[in-house]
Amino acid sequence: LAKTTQPISMDSYEGQEVNITCSHNNIATNDYITWYQQFPSQGPRFIIQGYKTKVTNEVASLFIPADRKSSTLSLPRVSLSDTAVYYCLVGDRGSGNTGKLIFGQGTTLQVKP
Amino acid sequence: NAGVMQNPRHLVRRRGQEARLRCSPMKGHSHVYWYRQLPEEGLKFMVYLQKENIIDESGMPKERFSAEFPKEGPSILRIQQVVRGDSAAYFCASSPAGTWDSPLHFGNGTRLTVT
Numbered sequence: 001l002a003k004t005t006q007p008i009s010m011d012s013y014e015g016q017e018v019n020i021t022c023s024h025n026n027i028a029t030n031d032y033i034t035w036y037q038q039f040p041s042q043g044p045r046f047i048i049q050g051y052k053t054k055v056t057n058e059v060a061s062l063f064i065p066a067d068r069k070s071s072t073l074s075l076p077r078v079s080l081s082d083t084a085v086y087y088c089l090v091g092d093r094g095s096g097n098t099g100k101l102i103f104g105q106g107t108t109l110q111v112k113p
Numbered sequence: 114n115a116g117v118m119q120n121p122r123h124l125v126r127r128r129g130q131e132a133r134l135r136c137s138p139m140k141g142h143s144h145v146y147w148y149r150q151l152p153e154e155g156l157k158f159m160v161y162l163q164k165e166n167i168i169d170e171s172g173m174p175k176e177r178f179s180a181e182f183p184k185e186g187p188s189i190l191r192i193q194q195v196v197r198g199d200s201a202a203y204f205c206a207s208s209p210a211g212t213w214d215s216p217l218h219f220g221n222g223t224r225l226t227v228t
Contacts, residue, residue: 043204043219100169101217103156
């Protein structure tokens, strides 16, 4: 599974757009990019998954450039409740893969009033 | 439409005792994963099970730890002769299929404290 690198922490203010970038220089052709969110004392929660270009859902957008060596999770107009740890993961979506996720340290996002 | 249920939520054990952590996956999910999170650290994969089978236990310590997912009932993570270093949050996750297009649904964990 490709290794990922993301900032340890980020600060933002309510109402701002937050972009968290993840580097995955060794991403393989079959790898997908997935983001999870974890609040204190809770288990991680799936946010979004993508392979290339842009993916958007009701929670976030995921931007992936053509070379796929990085990706950016975009959270529009954050609120205090978006304060959490955000994990970027990459892995193979092909058959035979166990779906096992390897978590890094994540990015701790602190949203201030 | 209950999510992944873990119990107990908090568990205190003295050194040398046994800890049993239970996980009931979401309805329709036959794939279960266990993760451990030490204080101020990320989640570490321990074991992946399907009904009655251990598929991948590469993250599980060789001694004192075992896991099962019987045909009936919850998945159990068992830690024998606990030591202080076992104090952590243990998360269970489930999915309907063990592939990347099947996001994992996590429970809220069992916090084990060894005194």
